[in-house]
Amino acid sequence: MGTGNNEKANEIRSATLLTERQRREVHFHAEYAIQCAADYHRIDYDIVESKKRRWWNQAWSMYTALLSEPLVDKRVLAVGCGAGADCFQLAKVGALTYGCDISPEMVEIARTVASREGLDIDFRVMPAELLTYPDRYFDVVLVHDILHHVDIPRTLAELLRVAKNSGVSGILCDSGQLIY
Ligand SMILES: C[S@@+](CC[C@H](N)C(=O)[O-])C[C@H]1O[C@@H](n2cnc3c(N)ncnc32)[C@H](O)[C@@H]1O
Numbered sequence: 248m249g250t251g252n253n254e255k256a257n258e259i260r261s262a263t264l265l266t267e268r269q270r271r272e273v274h275f276h277a278e279y280a281i282q283c284a285a286d287y288h289r290i291d292y293d294i295v296e297s298k299k300r301r302w303w304n305q306a307w308s309m310y311t312a313l314l315s316e317p318l319v320d321k322r323v324l325a326v327g328c329g330a331g332a333d334c335f336q337l338a339k340v341g342a343l344t345y346g347c348d349i350s351p352e353m354v355e356i357a358r359t360v361a362s363r364e365g366l367d368i369d370f371r372v373m374p375a376e377l378l379t380y381p382d383r384y385f386d387v388v389l390v391h392d393i394l395h396h397v398d399i400p401r402t403l404a405e406l407l408r409v410a411k412n413s414g415v416s417g418i419l420c421d422s423g424q425l426i427y
Contacts, residue, residue: 264377265349265374266376266398268398269349269374269376272349272350272396273349273350273351276329276348276349276350276352276353277350277351277352279350279353280330280350280352280353280355280356281352283329283330283353283356284330284356287330287356287360290332290335290360290364292335292336292339294306294307294310294336295310295314295336295339295340296339306391309391310336313337313387313389314340316387318337318340318341318342318387319340319341319342320341320342320343321342321343321386321387322342322343322345322384322385322386322387323337323342323343323344323345323385323386323387323388323389324345324346324347324380324384324385324387324388324389324409325337325344325345325346325347325389325391326347326375326378326388326389326390326393326402326406327347327348327349327375327390327391327392327393327396327397328346328347328348328353328354328357328370329348329350329353329357329392330353330356330357330360331346331353331354331356331357331358331360331361331368331370333346333389333391334346334357334361334366334368334370335360335361335364335366335368337389338361338366338367338368339366342387344366344367344368344369345368345369345370345371345380345385346368346369346370346371347370347371347372347373347375347378348370348372348373349372349373349374349375350372351372354370354371354372357370358370374397375390375393375396375397375401375402375405375406376397376398376401376402376405377401377405378405378408378409380409381409382408382409383408383409383410383411383412384409384411385409385410385411386411387410388406388409388410390402390406
């Protein structure tokens with residue numbers, strides 16, 4: 248996995264088509280990325296590796312739901328992946344991991360940390376409202392802490408398009424609830 252010239256061209260093309268709201272998100276997260284980069288000294292994999300589950304914690308509940316099906320070699324997408332936190336966990340448990348986010352700065356951090364951690368993850372810059380993945384491509388689509396940032400009807404249409412609808416297919420929301 249990785250990025251080539253076509254990918255770069257797609258990134259530039261989608262950046263020129265952004266709505267006003269999407270541009271605001273890009274601008275805000277360019278600043279925020281500086282803080283994220285400073286926080287990323289060490290990745291803790293307890294949330295996927297520990298047998299003890301913190302059921303009272305929202306993020307841990309989400310992972311308990313995710314890990315209830317084998318993820319090894321399943322194609323999993325984190326939409327609005329930010330600096331890659333969920334992607335690192337998913338790749339660690341053997342998922343074929345993809346992450347996309349509208350912020351080039353956040354994706355840059357995600358790529359740098361993944362490389363440092365030795366994780367093979369396909370990160371791309373794109374808006375959730377206009378995904379470039381094929382139809383029914385992903386076994387699981389994860390939307391974590393992102394729905395309040397996006398145009399929900401357009402994004403949901405895209406999530407439904409790229410998710411398979413058999414096997415462990417699903418769109419998993421912040422709460423650990425399968426919403427499709
Ligand atoms: C609160 S962060 C959550 C990041 C990640 N999901 C996590 O839980 O760590 C929200 C992310 O949504 C991204 N974002 C905002 N609007 C977006 C859009 N329209 N399409 C894709 N990503 C978007 C931001 O760049 C930011 O990285």
